[in-house]
Amino acid sequence: MFSRIAVFGLGLLGGSICRGLRSISHQGEIIAFARDPGKLGDALRGRVIDRVISMEAARLDGIDLLIICTPVFHSIELLNTILNDSGLGATSLVIDVGSVKSPIVEAALANPRADRFVGCHPMAGSERTGYGASRHDLYNQAPVIITPHARNARGDIEKVAGFWRSLGAVVVEAEASFHDSVVARTSHLPHLLACSAMHAIGGLAESMGPGLTNFMGNGFRDVTRIAAGSPEMWADIFAANGTNIAAAARDTIKIIEDVIARIEANGDPRMIADFFDRARELRKGI
């Protein structure tokens, strides 16, 4: 396994990796590179990390695994900086945890040292963000999608897969472009719908104030929970995966328009029931 690991961005995902490593008694050193090292006092005192170093002072020599846990566009910048760094070891590996994989894999492939990068996407987000929300068991039983590219060696993919499995994750592989088209529907579209549900009550929230919450059940809270997620992170994701998300959104508009047509056809419940039947069948399958 990797003896010295460095994390860029000690938030929910990065923090949970470090906590997870401690809980499995990882013997190596864990370093955090941070824009604001002063904010990582808790992680240092709790021995979740061994050292914290500012981004500017980051030296890559001797680090076996570099984990980029920042929003998508910042990750692409960081990846280029890292791959261009002469301190990056010949057998060191760089991974990320971003929700969109094609842009970062393409950025890697444009670099002579592309073989050092393996794209990863743990399906382990939350509407809670930041180090304070991190947990040692976040990756336990969570799927992690690895997106191998043309310059990756099989052995490196296996090393990265082993790393995630050591944290309890279930590893699957998918091509980056396929991954992006699928998560547009399994992750990005649900986020759009959750936020749209909030926007749809915006007028009522203004006219009714806090009394509106009396008209909400657990269903509303479930559907909209993820709308509390980081706007910056999600804006990056929507910009980076725009084509797939726009296609998924247009399909969803057609689905909704079809329901409206059924409602307005004659109000016969049987006209609408098959829409709900199909949704329930699909939901039971997951």
Added chain:
Amino acid sequence: MFSRIAVFGLGLLGGSICRGLRSISHQGEIIAFARDPGKLGDALRGRVIDRVISMEAARLDGIDLLIICTPVFHSIELLNTILNDSGLGATSLVIDVGSVKSPIVEAALANPRADRFVGCHPMAGSERTGYGASRHDLYNQAPVIITPHARNARGDIEKVAGFWRSLGAVVVEAEASFHDSVVARTSHLPHLLACSAMHAIGGLAESMGPGLTNFMGNGFRDVTRIAAGSPEMWADIFAANGTNIAAAARDTIKIIEDVIARIEANGDPRMIADFFDRARELRKGI
């Protein structure tokens, strides 16, 4: 309080009312009227109800409170039958628990004994259905919306409010038509979006099979949880509240189209971030 209570439909909502009454040591008798009395053996043996009687043999004499817990259109039929029954006591009250209130309140108002009916909507649903899912604390802290109409006496409204409060509920009042326009957005639209999210992955579910679940996180599961709800119940709700739901759905299509336009404008994350910012602000407020 009411000394003899009868429930029509011992599912999640009706069953939870009976369990709740037992947990607060209600002293009166609890009767269940059922289409298929043989199915209520568990409730009888568990002393959640005292007696079960077939719908055909239902006699209303001596019952203080009749609670209709069936899908909307069946509730309207039942309400008419009950209000036309000469056995209905002069001071007995009839309530329901349906998600749409205008059609049932209108049905009541068309009846000479409209004053006996008080429309109610507990915001306490679940994707789980049936008596097996019922709980003694379902109404604890749950909002219950009472929709008074022109023929209701204030004293009767207060009696019904007191009944719900005895189960731990928070009671609010709203006009039926206002209620229906609000829940179209806080309950019915979220259900439409959850089901639409399932339909949007229908093609992937067919092509990828069970492997698709590896691309799902907790966000997807939260957003789509309610899609597992009863298709029959939801078809009734959509037929009964069609105008409001169609309006809410059309507004949502505009919201989604606006996001697509922002995505396709130039891919600048700042163009999209304010959509997520607003959604998060609204979500924080609930």
